[in-house]
Amino acid sequence: xxxxxxxxxxxxxxxxxxxxxxxxxxxxxxxxxxxxxxxxxxxxxxxxxxxxxxxxxxxxxxxxxxxxxxxxxxxxxxxxxxxxxxxxxxxxxxxxxxxxxxxxxxxxxxxxxxxxxxxxxxxxxxxxxxxxxxxxxxxxxxx
Amino acid sequence: xxxxxxxxxxxxxxxxxxxxxxxxxxxxxxxxxxxxxxxxxxxxxxxxxxxxxxxxxxxxxxxxxxxxxxxxxxxxxxxxxxxxxxxxxxxxxxxxxxxxxxxxxxxxxxxxxxxxxxxxxxxxxxxxxxxxxxxxxxxxxxxxxxxxxxxxxxxxxxxxxxxxxxxxxxxxxxxxxxxxxxxxxxxxxxxxxxxxxxxxxxxxxxxxxxxxxxxxxxxxxxxxxxxxxxxxxxxxxxxxxxxxxxxxxxxxxxx
Numbered sequence: 576x577x578x579x580x581x582x583x584x585x586x587x588x589x590x591x592x593x594x595x596x597x598x599x600x601x602x603x604x605x606x607x608x609x610x611x612x613x614x615x616x617x618x619x620x621x622x623x624x625x626x627x628x629x630x631x632x633x634x635x636x637x638x639x640x641x642x643x644x645x646x647x648x649x650x651x652x653x654x655x656x657x658x659x660x661x662x663x664x665x666x667x668x669x670x671x672x673x674x675x676x677x678x679x680x681x682x683x684x685x686x687x688x689x690x691x692x693x694x695x696x697x698x699x700x701x702x703x704x705x706x707x708x709x710x711x712x713x714x715x716x717x718x
Numbered sequence: 719x720x721x722x723x724x725x726x727x728x729x730x731x732x733x734x735x736x737x738x739x740x741x742x743x744x745x746x747x748x749x750x751x752x753x754x755x756x757x758x759x760x761x762x763x764x765x766x767x768x769x770x771x772x773x774x775x776x777x778x779x780x781x782x783x784x785x786x787x788x789x790x791x792x793x794x795x796x797x798x799x800x801x802x803x804x805x806x807x808x809x810x811x812x813x814x815x816x817x818x819x820x821x822x823x824x825x826x827x828x829x830x831x832x833x834x835x836x837x838x839x840x841x842x843x844x845x846x847x848x849x850x851x852x853x854x855x856x857x858x859x860x861x862x863x864x865x866x867x868x869x870x871x872x873x874x875x876x877x878x879x880x881x882x883x884x885x886x887x888x889x890x891x892x893x894x895x896x897x898x899x900x901x902x903x904x905x906x907x908x909x910x911x912x913x914x915x916x917x918x919x920x921x922x923x924x925x926x927x928x929x930x931x932x933x934x935x936x937x938x939x940x941x942x943x944x945x946x947x948x949x950x951x952x953x954x955x956x957x958x959x960x961x962x963x964x965x966x967x968x969x970x971x972x973x
Contacts, residue, residue, distance in 0.1 A: 579749065581839070583829045583899035593806055594894065594946040601896060601944035668943050671966035677881050677918065680954025688959035689945050 597689055600697040604661050607654035614651050645715040652711040657704035664696035739763045740815055742773050744785055745826040748835050757824070758782065764815045770823060771799050771810035774837070786836035794952050797888030801837050802826040807893040807950045828893040844889050847909035851931055853916060856924025875920040882915035882960050884953040891947035891957050903936035907947035907957035910938055914960035917967060925967065933968055 583590075591602035624635040638644050668674055668688075673696075675687025742762045747755040760781050762773045771789055778785050787810070789799040794812040803813055803825055815823060831839035891907040892898050898906055913932050917925045932938045941961050948958040966972035 579832050580902060581827065581829060581831060581833050582902070585900060587829060587899040588896040594944070594949050597945040597949075598896070601942060604942075665943050668962050669965050670969060670971055671963050674959045674962045675956075677878050677959070677963070679877065680881050680884065680956070682954070684951065684954030684956075686945070686948035686951070686954070686956040686958065688948050688956050688962065693945075 595689070596694060596697050600661055600664075600700070603657060603701075604665070607658040610650070610654045611658060614654075645712065648715065649708045649711045653704040653708035656707040657700050660700035660703055661697065664693060664700065668693065737763075738765075740773070740820070741822045742777060743822060743824040744774065744777065744836070745824075746785070746836050747827070747833055749833060755826070766814070766816050768815050769811055770803055770808075770813045770815060770818075770825060773815060773823065774810060774825065786834065786838045788838045795886060797886035800828050800888040800890050800893065802828060802893070807890040809888060809890070809952050812952050828889060830893050830895070830898040831889060839889075841887075841889060844887065844892060844906070844908060847905045848887065848912060850905065851909050851913040851916070851928055852924055853912050855916065855919065855922050856927065857921065858923065869921040871920055878920070879915045879918040882911050882918070882955055885912060885915070885955050886953055888952065890950045890952065891955075894946040894950040896944050896946065897940050897942065901936060901940060904940045905932060905937050907941070907961065910941065910964060911947075911955055911957035911960040913938075914964045917964060929964075929968055932964070938964060938968065 589602055589605070591599045621635055624631045639648060673690070673692045675690055678687070739761050742760045743757045744760070745755045746752075746758050760777050762776050764773060769792075771787075771792065774785065774787050775789075778787070787799065787801075789811060790796040791798070792811045794809050797809070799810040800807060801810055802808075803810065804818055804820060804823060807828055810825070825837060827833045827837050827839045831841070831844070833839055885908065887908065889908065891911070895904075895907050897904050910932060913928050916922050917928055938961060941958075943958060943962065945958045948956045951957065963972070
């Protein structure tokens with residue numbers, strides 16, 4: 576961005592601090608979205624290895640059987656769960672659900688759109704993603 | 719933003735009773751001959767009730783009168799003194815130094831607004847987008863032509879929009895918005911909240927034309943409900959709520 580516009584740019588957009596858990600959720604939503612996009616591209620490449628026959632397919636799948644592969648898949652699970660749960664929260668909000676009703680504001684002003692329902696939604700998305708990731712790790716590293 | 723500090727060692731020329739003081743860091747930038755912003759630091763005494771604006775005016779009075787700052791009412795009504803205070807958009811006249819709980823107070827011009835000089839920013843774009851959504855009642859008839867001379871509303875009808883009528887056009891919401899940080903064409907939370915203010919007004923008949931204006935790619939659909947706009951609003955307008963309720967009209971959930 577030019578100095579003339581004085582915009583924060585991507586650095587400011589991606590900064591999760593300053594504005595509470597809602598901005599953290601906004602940041603995680605983008606991060607998980609980009610992560611899942613990268614995973615889908617990798618997944619298309621992965622499935623394309625079937626063109627090299629059984630040997631090529633097995634060779635590629637072995638990559639996921641390593642410690643790094645397990646950690647990668649666990650992160651994918653976490654991103655998938657967070658993006659889904661938080662996405663449902665955001666979609667409901669976009670439909671006007673849970674954002675409160677207009678009212679005469681009284682000082683100190685607590686924005687109704689940032690209410691406990693949405694905060695619970697955000698924390699639920701984070702907790703569920705963590706649980707799903709731990710479950711995935713337990714399955715992959717189990718035995 | 720380069721941060722070159724200049725420490726002003728001299729003290730205020732008038733005696734003050736306060737024993738407490740803060741370091742006030744002011745961003746200095748003149749687009750006409752500076753390449754980047756620099757910070758100047760001043761030691762300012764303060765009381766429990768001293769506002770950031772008063773501290774800046776203290777600098778102008780005793781240290782450097784060339785600091786450019788816009789202010790007017792000093793009571794959070796005119797919306798002139800919006801700036802970044804310790805990294806968050808706030809009104810300088812409405813922010814007390816004591817509530818910041820920091821020995822260093824950094825003031826910078828609002829983000830997402832072009833800088834005129836130092837702490838003063840241009841509001842042309844905010845006013846343009848505000849005008850774009852037609853911020854006035856649209857009707858076929860006129861108040862003065864009516865026999866009743868006024869459009870009556872019930873308290874319930876007033877309650878639908880009165881919160882959004884509190885907007886003082888300070889621009890803090892646009893400054894905090896993450897979409898405004900990257901999208902130069904986004905209409906912004908201030909204008910969208912004002913669009914809701916008129917759409918929700920029972921006297922207004924311009925809903926369809928306003929919805930058409932904001933129903934575009936850089937319009938209402940660019941908002942991703944980060945909610946930062948509502949958190950920084952000094953008047954409790956809650957633009958995030960207005961935007962989501964406005965979407966209700968566009969998605970057919972509201973009549």
